[in-house]
Amino acid sequence: MANEEMFMRERKAFRLIAEAALQPRGSPELYRRVLSEIAETLEFDIGTLRLFDEEEGVLRLEAVVGLPGGEVQDPVSLDDPEYLAARVARTKTPIFESDVSKSAELKSRMKVIEALGIESLIFWPIVGANDELLGVMNVANRTVRRLSEEDKDFFQIVAGMFAAVIERHRAMEALRESEERYRRLAESVVDIIWTVDMNLEFTYASPSIEEVLGYTSEEVMSMPLNRIMTPESLKLVEETLTESLRLEATVGRNGYESPPLVIQMFHKNGTTLWIEISRTFIRDDDDTPIGILGVARDITWRKTAEEELARAKAQAEFYNDLMAHDLANMQQGVLVSLELMLRNSELPKELRGLANRALAQTKRGVTLTGNVKKLGRLVDGEKELIKTDLYQTVMDAIEIVVDSYPDKEIKVNTNLVKGKQNVMADEFLIDLFYNLLHNAARMDQSEAVVIGVSEYPSDERGMLMLKIEDRGPGISDSMKEAILSRFDEKVKRGWGLGLTLVKQIVDRYGGKIWIEDRISGDYSQGACFVLVLPAAP
Structure with a gap:
C-alpha cells in the first residue's frame, strides 16, 4: 500500500475511534464499524471483537466482520485451552503472524485456521x-x-484508543444504571413528619421514621438528638435555630427565609444517611415560637447519585484527556520527524512531495484531536455567555489561520468595526471562526487567497447576520444539503470534525448556520457560510 494511502486510512480509523468516544454509549454496531475500519486499514477481510465478562469468566462476541455470526464460537471461556482469543486474554500477550503456516505457536489451532482459509x-x-x-x-x-x-x-x-473508548462507555453505562436504581429508590421513600420543642427534644415522630432510620417512633422520642445525628449536623441545627430566633426578633417572621437543611443522621444499623429537612415554627397565641414542625426526607440516593455522577464525569474526562494527550504526543513526534526530513536538501523530489503531504495530513490530525477534546467540553461544560467583540475575535482567528498557511497570501475583506458588532458568546467563538476561515483558506487552491467576512442586515430581531465568503471551488446544491444534513448529526464524517464543532458552537449560542453561493446561481465561484448569532444588548 502506498505511504500516502496508508496514512489516509490510518487517519480515517483514528477519526472513527475518536468519534465513537463521543457517543454516550457503546453498541455492537458502533464497535463493528470501528472494527471494520481497522481491518480495512490493514487490508484484512475478517475481524472479531470479544469483550470480557468478568462475572462469568468468558469472552463474549461483541462485533464480527467478514464472517457469518454462526461460524464464530460465542462465548469463549477464558480457561479454554483451544481458543487463541482465550490464550491472549489470559496472558495479555498479542499474536502477530504474517504467515500462519510457518508458525509453530499456532499448530494446535491449524485445523480451524485452515477451515476458515486464514493465512x-x-x-x-x-x-x-x-x-x-x-x-x-x-x-x-x-x-x-x-x-x-x-x-x-x-x-x-488502536487497541489503546479502543480501550479508552470502551472504558468511557462502561463508566457512562454504570452511571445510567446507578441513576435508575436510585430513582426507583426515591419513588419508594416515605417522608417523616416530626415536631420538637425549643430544646430540640422530640415531641412527635411519624411511624414512617422506622422505614428511614430503623427506629420506632417510641424509640426516637426517648433519644437525644446526638444519638441519631452526627456532631457536625447537630451543630448546624443548633446554629440555624439560634440564627432564626435572632431574625425573628429583628426582622419578624416574614422578614427572612428558611431554606431546607441537609444533615446526616444515623440509622439503627450504624450507617449514615443524608436527610433533607424543611421546617417552620409552631407558635402560641402571641405568635411566639414554642416548637418546630418539620418534614424529613431521605436523600441519600440523590447525594450518592451526585457523587457518582461527579466521579463518572471525571473519569470520562480523564479518558478523553488521556486519548487526546497520547495522540498529541504521537502527532508531535511525527511532525518533528517530517520537518527534519524536509530540511534535508538532498531529499529526492518524489519523497519530498510525499513528506509534504504527510506533514499536511498530520497537522490536520492535530486539529482533529483538538476538536474532539473541545466537543467533549462543549457537551459537558456549563454555558455562560458574555458580550464579545466580533471584530477582535475574527482578527485573532485570522492570525492563527495565516500562521497555518505560510505559503499562501491570505487577505480578509471585512466591514466589521472594533467595538461596534458585539454578540453573546464565550471562549469557543474563536474556534467557530477559525474553523470556517481555515476551511475557506484550505478550499482556495490559489496562492493569493481572498476571504470576505461581512455583516448584513438580519430579519430576526436581536440577531446579527454574518457572511463568510471564499473563492474556492464552491459547493453544489446537492452537497450543500448533504453537509447541512450532517450538520444535524451529533457526529459527522467526510468533512472532518471542524464543521461539527462549528454547528455545536452555533447551537450553543442559540444561532443558525446555512450555506449559500458567493455568486448567486453559480456555485463554482465560491461558497458563502451564513451565520446568525444573538446580538449583545
Whole structure:
C-alpha cells in the first residue's frame, strides 16, 4: 500500500475511534464499524471483537466482520485451552503472524485456521488503564499479508484508543444504571413528619421514621438528638435555630427565609444517611415560637447519585484527556520527524512531495484531536455567555489561520468595526471562526487567497447576520444539503470534525448556520457560510 494511502486510512480509523468516544454509549454496531475500519486499514477481510465478562469468566462476541455470526464460537471461556482469543486474554500477550503456516505457536489451532482459509492473523488484548482486561480484538486475512513494525505500532495504538473508548462507555453505562436504581429508590421513600420543642427534644415522630432510620417512633422520642445525628449536623441545627430566633426578633417572621437543611443522621444499623429537612415554627397565641414542625426526607440516593455522577464525569474526562494527550504526543513526534526530513536538501523530489503531504495530513490530525477534546467540553461544560467583540475575535482567528498557511497570501475583506458588532458568546467563538476561515483558506487552491467576512442586515430581531465568503471551488446544491444534513448529526464524517464543532458552537449560542453561493446561481465561484448569532444588548 502506498505511504500516502496508508496514512489516509490510518487517519480515517483514528477519526472513527475518536468519534465513537463521543457517543454516550457503546453498541455492537458502533464497535463493528470501528472494527471494520481497522481491518480495512490493514487490508484484512475478517475481524472479531470479544469483550470480557468478568462475572462469568468468558469472552463474549461483541462485533464480527467478514464472517457469518454462526461460524464464530460465542462465548469463549477464558480457561479454554483451544481458543487463541482465550490464550491472549489470559496472558495479555498479542499474536502477530504474517504467515500462519510457518508458525509453530499456532499448530494446535491449524485445523480451524485452515477451515476458515486464514493465512495471516493478529490477536491483540484490549487492556484498560489499570491493566484490567477488557477484551480481545482479532483481524485475519485469507491471503498472506506481510506485517511490518509500522502495522504492529498502528495496532497497538488502536487497541489503546479502543480501550479508552470502551472504558468511557462502561463508566457512562454504570452511571445510567446507578441513576435508575436510585430513582426507583426515591419513588419508594416515605417522608417523616416530626415536631420538637425549643430544646430540640422530640415531641412527635411519624411511624414512617422506622422505614428511614430503623427506629420506632417510641424509640426516637426517648433519644437525644446526638444519638441519631452526627456532631457536625447537630451543630448546624443548633446554629440555624439560634440564627432564626435572632431574625425573628429583628426582622419578624416574614422578614427572612428558611431554606431546607441537609444533615446526616444515623440509622439503627450504624450507617449514615443524608436527610433533607424543611421546617417552620409552631407558635402560641402571641405568635411566639414554642416548637418546630418539620418534614424529613431521605436523600441519600440523590447525594450518592451526585457523587457518582461527579466521579463518572471525571473519569470520562480523564479518558478523553488521556486519548487526546497520547495522540498529541504521537502527532508531535511525527511532525518533528517530517520537518527534519524536509530540511534535508538532498531529499529526492518524489519523497519530498510525499513528506509534504504527510506533514499536511498530520497537522490536520492535530486539529482533529483538538476538536474532539473541545466537543467533549462543549457537551459537558456549563454555558455562560458574555458580550464579545466580533471584530477582535475574527482578527485573532485570522492570525492563527495565516500562521497555518505560510505559503499562501491570505487577505480578509471585512466591514466589521472594533467595538461596534458585539454578540453573546464565550471562549469557543474563536474556534467557530477559525474553523470556517481555515476551511475557506484550505478550499482556495490559489496562492493569493481572498476571504470576505461581512455583516448584513438580519430579519430576526436581536440577531446579527454574518457572511463568510471564499473563492474556492464552491459547493453544489446537492452537497450543500448533504453537509447541512450532517450538520444535524451529533457526529459527522467526510468533512472532518471542524464543521461539527462549528454547528455545536452555533447551537450553543442559540444561532443558525446555512450555506449559500458567493455568486448567486453559480456555485463554482465560491461558497458563502451564513451565520446568525444573538446580538449583545
